Amino acid sequence: MVASEQIEVELKFDVEAGIETPDLRVLPGVVGARQPETFLLDATYYDTENLDLAGNKITMRRRTGGHDSGWHLKRPTGIAGARRELQVSFDESADDSTPPAALTDPVRVLIRSRPLIPVAVISTQRTVTTLLGAGDEPVAELAADLVTARSLLPGGHSQEWAEWEFELLGDSGNSRLLKDASRALARAGGREPSSASKLARAIGATPAVSSAVPELGKNPTALDLVLTDLATHRNALVAWDPQVRVDTYDAVHQMRVSSRRLRSVLTGFKGVLDDEKTTHLDGELRLLARILGDARDSEVQIDIDISLLEGEDVSDALREALIGQEKAGHDRALRVAHAAMNSNRYFALLDDIDELIADPPTGPAADDTAEMAADRSIHRSRKRIRREQATLATLPEGSDEWLEQLHVVRKKAKRLRYRVDAVSPLGKKHHQRAGKVAKVIQTALGDVNDALINRQRIAELVAQAQSGALRLEPRDLFVLGRVDTRQAEAMQRAIATYGSVIKDL
Structure with missing residues (x-):
């Protein structure tokens, strides 16, 4: 049509x-x-x-x-x-x-x-x-x-x-x-x-526009802060939904971020909302983010693969193995995301979010000041990063367990970033400083994770070529070796960046 x-x-x-x-x-x-x-x-x-x-x-x-x-x-x-x-x-x-x-x-x-x-x-x-x-x-x-x-x-x-x-x-x-x-x-x-x-x-008269964001007044309560954040990210999710349906570039990423930020608000301000009445939303948003994540991860990997081979003289067979298969995987993941976005389960999630914002089930901390709720949330998030960092220090550097723990630290840093963004209207500089450090950590450890995935895929391609399952030319293997070396160096630079800032949390 x-x-x-x-x-x-x-x-x-x-x-x-x-x-x-x-x-x-x-x-x-x-x-x-x-x-x-x-x-x-x-x-x-x-x-x-x-x-x-x-x-x-x-x-x-x-x-x-x-x-x-x-x-x-x-x-x-x-x-x-x-x-x-x-x-x-x-x-x-x-x-x-x-x-x-x-x-x-x-x-x-x-x-x-x-x-x-x-x-x-x-x-x-x-x-x-x-x-x-x-x-x-x-x-x-x-x-x-x-x-x-x-x-x-x-x-x-x-x-x-x-x-x-x-x-x-x-x-x-x-x-x-x-x-x-x-x-x-x-x-x-x-x-x-x-x-x-x-x-x-x-x-004549129509219902109030559902996308209206409540104003954060002069002396906001914790509930005011949470509802403002929820409405903001609900609107972002609704805005990106049509773009995901036509596969606009980066739309999956933005919609996934919106779902994660909604989760972060729900879980990051304990006691402001009734936990028992919002737990199911956390689970549904987690599932939505995971479904979108498959399409997003393949989208990112396609860009990475293209950059890895940029300027290199390689065969069509290697390009297809590295990029073509990833594109096919992205198309499959996108079809799954579209199916999920046309399901009654997804529509029920959107209805539940709207209902939560319109008629929030409050918890014991709802009437606390927004500043009190922000301080508690940021403090807990920083404490969790330090705890995961302490666990990392007990593991052999470079081991599989150590690399997995780096990924855990990265996820905790991302949550801290989201929570700092959520309280940014309060304008507290110590929160903003924590958010800047968390951004550096998240970026650096994201680079580590990308390089690790790239090296694993390179090793798989080489193994397939050696077994005869994949026909590659000698020049291809030479390029893969050079790319692997660059990725190893990128990992070390990123780990060094992480080490230089983690103490600031």
Whole structure:
């Protein structure tokens, strides 16, 4: 199914019915206009029973008439007056009465397993005037709309109104034209719109936007701090979900980090929330992070493999063994992640997180000050790193057990980083210093782990070549030896970096 996407930049005005549109050919940069065209547009808008799309300023519709009949999904961009519009023509959709997957996938994280139902029908008599710039290139459209809308929600009603819409066309991005048009339309009788969209006006009030992050006040409690962090990372997870579904680079990593940060908040502030009522969330987030981790690890390894062979003269057989197989593994891991992200279990996790933020089960430390909770959390995390470091000191350096313990220290340092980030709004410098040290430790030990994995894979390839299971050329073995030496040196540098800062914790 082919979907097209564009950024829609437009102005909207309420007007009295029958008022004449101004002649915008006088605007700078406009040299002419086409004859006005009139269309009858009939649209049915879809949402969940809870209005999950409308609550996030998103509209999904099936519309006939005009030049763009089909299915449309409009989403905010974060830029005033601009929206992302995704379109699927009726020729590309399998069922004219069911929203196509190309539109539902980007918002699946919001609608989850809830069915989409018609919530409004809107008919628009639209008269469009296309404005032309140099070379008769279309630069904007002015639409004069007479709207008849009927809400299909319980207690809904019908209404009529008139409005103007002024939309930039193509890649003009002409902010000057937008400003000039705004002034001209306001002088001609255009008023500030009463609603952001036709649907919003048709159905009236919508639920509070679920992605709102609570403000951390002047004297926040421990519960305020935890809820703010949970909402922040919930929003990040929801934002990255659609990107993972289309395999945007680094999206798996960012979504995985969001799930881990949610876990860190849940487990890092003991007593703020009721542990018994949140334990299941920790387990579900752990599972999500592990599933995403398989795709993320292969994504990272592909980049590493490409860098290892950069500038080297090797055979296609070695490139396929080192990189091609990893790409195949990444594709498999991504399919598993997508399946998990379309499961009722995943949707239940998202619902539970939303419910936790909206109605948190508090623990005995909920009313402590945020600073007290932060100090306890950071202190415990630093103490655990020191304890793991003490265990490391008892093991033979370079042994398998020693290397495994380095990985344990790295995971503890990562948790400290997350907790320092969680309390960063409090602005405590001693926490920030601990976070900087933890970042150096995590990075250095991450380099150790990457080099160790690379050396193990090199050894496996050499063993396969010696056994005849893999056909490599002599030059390949020479390159693998050189790469292994570089990785051994990188390990030693990273271990030295770790040793130079661990005492600062």
